[in-house]
Amino acid sequence: xxxxxxxxxxxxxxxxxxxxxxxxxxxxxxxxxxxxxxxxxxxxxxxxxxxxxxxxxxxxxxxxxxxxxxxxxxxxxxxxxxxxxxxxxxxxxxxxxxxxxxxxxxxxxxxxxxxxxxxxxxxxxxxxxxxxxxxxxxxxxxxxxxxxxxxxxxxxxxxxxxxxxxxxxxxxxxxxxxxxxxxxxxxxxxxxxxxxxxxxxxxxxxxxxxxxxxxxxxxxxxxxxxxxxxxxxxxxxxxxxxxxxxxxxxxxxxxxxxxxxxxxxxxxxxxxxxxxxxxxxxxxxxxxxxxxxxxxxxxxxxxxxxxxxxxxxxxxxxxxxxxxxxxxxxxxxxxxxxxxxxxxxxxxxxxxxxxxxxxxxxxxxxxxxxxxxxxx
Numbered sequence: 001x002x003x004x005x006x007x008x009x010x011x012x013x014x015x016x017x018x019x020x021x022x023x024x025x026x027x028x029x030x031x032x033x034x035x036x037x038x039x040x041x042x043x044x045x046x047x048x049x050x051x052x053x054x055x056x057x058x059x060x061x062x063x064x065x066x067x068x069x070x071x072x073x074x075x076x077x078x079x080x081x082x083x084x085x086x087x088x089x090x091x092x093x094x095x096x097x098x099x100x101x102x103x104x105x106x107x108x109x110x111x112x113x114x115x116x117x118x119x120x121x122x123x124x125x126x127x128x129x130x131x132x133x134x135x136x137x138x139x140x141x142x143x144x145x146x147x148x149x150x151x152x153x154x155x156x157x158x159x160x161x162x163x164x165x166x167x168x169x170x171x172x173x174x175x176x177x178x179x180x181x182x183x184x185x186x187x188x189x190x191x192x193x194x195x196x197x198x199x200x201x202x203x204x205x206x207x208x209x210x211x212x213x214x215x216x217x218x219x220x221x222x223x224x225x226x227x228x229x230x231x232x233x234x235x236x237x238x239x240x241x242x243x244x245x246x247x248x249x250x251x252x253x254x255x256x257x258x259x260x261x262x263x264x265x266x267x268x269x270x271x272x273x274x275x276x277x278x279x280x281x282x283x284x285x286x287x288x289x290x291x292x293x294x295x296x297x298x299x300x301x302x303x304x305x306x307x308x309x310x311x312x313x314x315x316x317x318x319x320x321x322x323x324x325x326x327x328x329x330x331x332x333x334x335x336x337x338x339x340x341x342x343x344x345x346x347x348x349x350x351x352x353x354x355x356x357x358x359x360x361x362x363x364x365x366x367x368x369x370x371x372x373x374x375x376x
Contacts (some may be wrong), residue, residue, distance in 0.1 A: 034199070034212060035253040038233075041198035042189040043106045043249075048145055050100040052135030054118065054152065060126040060172075061096040069097045069122055076133075096124035098146050100135045102181045110186055113179040116148040126172035127272075128154045137181060145187075150180040193242035197235040197249065204231030207260035215255045263359060263371035270376075273353040277371070285368035287359060 006017050053072055054061070062069040070087035073095055077083040103115040118132055137146040156170030191197075201208060209227035214234055216225035224236040241248040263279035303316045363369040 028182055031254065031256040031258045034215075034255045034257050036203045037074045037203075037259055038199050038212070040253075041122040041200050042191075042251060043102040045105050046139055046145075046187065047100045047237055048104055048137035048139055050135040050137040050148060051121070051132045052098055052100050052148070054096045054098050054124075054127060054130035055094060055133060056131045057094040057096060057124070057127065058129055058304070059093050060091050060128065061124050061130075062122040063093060066097065069095060073098055083223055096120055096127060096130065097122045097125070098132070100132065100137060102146065102148065104139070104145055104183070104187065106187065106189065108186060110182045110183055114146060114181040114183065116177045116180045118152055118175045118177060118216070120173035124152070124173060126156070127152055127175045127217040128156070128172055130154075132177055132180065144187065145185045146181045146183050148177060148181045150177040152177060174358045191245045191249070193237045193245055197237065197245075197252070199233040199235060199252065201231050201233070203259070203261075204229070205260050206230045208257070209233055211257055211260070212255075215257055216252055219255060220253065264374060265364075265369070266374045266376065267357050267360065268376045269354075269357050272352070272357065274356055274360065279371070282363070283368045283370065285363060285366060287363070 053069075053076065067087065073090045073092075074085050074087045077085055098118045099119075099121045100116055100118050102114050104114060108114070116132075116137070118127065120127060132149050132152060134147055134149040136144045137148055139145050144305070152175035153229065154172055154175035156172040199212065209230050209232070212233045213225040213227045216233070217223050220238060222238060224238055225233055227233045235252065237245065237248065261277060263281065264277045265280060266275045267273070268271040301316050303314050305312065360369060361373065361375075364371075364373045
């Protein structure tokens with residue numbers, strides 16, 4: 001038997017991580033709150049976006065090549081303040097065009113506050129020290145739901161020298177305005193006792209949907225929930241809960257559900273990363289894996305003619321080619337019903353993570369790997 005070389009550090013850490021996952025996931029899936037597996041349809045945040053200006057920058061704003069900045073400043077001065085100025089007359093570098101984004105939480109009321117994120121939309125060097133001018137935040141339907149404004153908090157800075165050199169810390173072209181958004185319009189969704197509550201699963205699955213409906217019926221003591229499809233569970237509001245829907249939703253969200261999942265192996269061939277789920281099984285099979293290494297050594301040598309020859313000294317290119325083939329022994333893997341057994345079986349082959357990718361794909365094609373294989 002050839003002597004087995006120590007495993008590389010990267011592979012050791014990778015297998016350690018997978019082994020820890022075996023102890024964490026081994027056996028059946030752990031129960032989780034329904035709130036972490038699904039959402040009540042309509043009870044979700046909505047993205048908002050706006051297009052505005054940040055002022056007060058210390059020479060780190062958009063430069064004179066930004067036509068959109070010049071046009072926006074000219075429009076602002078003309079429409080709001082009556083100052084007639086052409087875009088070409090804008091020479092300041094303390095202004096930056098930005099995109100403003102936020103998420104409007106469900107059931108937000110007029111006058112409520114939300115956090116906003118401000119990102120440079122042109123060629124500003126840094127937004128540090130700037131102030132966002134009032135900017136309308138619109139939803140997907142084009143209507144304005146909030147207004148954003150206020151001083152930016154930027155976790156970085158940038159400084160440039162006259163020669164073109166510079167230094168920066170973190171990412172200075174993105175900032176935040178905590179509570180900088182003022183809700184101006186409410187969403188039209190309201191919880192109604194006249195319509196069934198719709199529980200939307202994050203990962204549609206027939207078994208999980210059936211477990212959710214059974215858990216709700218058992219908790220409420222009546223058959224009020226049913227699953228029309230693997231991603232949806234409809235819950236009829238009982239008469240005793242019609243005046244307290246909030247408590248009903250809270251009860252449903254905190255139910256403990258054991259989600260079902262398909263046996264899956266995710267492979268990232270670029271990085272050699274392999275992640276296996278808890279239900280992966282390996283059938284009995286024989287695996288032979290070896291590696292072929294071809295090394296070519298190029299060098300130049302001097303060719304010297306003999307004393308009586310009429311030739312001249314020349315440089316000659318020499319190539320040495322060597323071929324080395326490692327491994328090739330056949331290893332027999334027994335049935336592995338758990339993730340820990342799978343890790344131990346694959347570890348016995350003594351291969352690197354990148355070689356493990358090729359082995360898993362071949363085992364899948366041979367029918368020895370009982371799992372879905374996803375290659376990223």
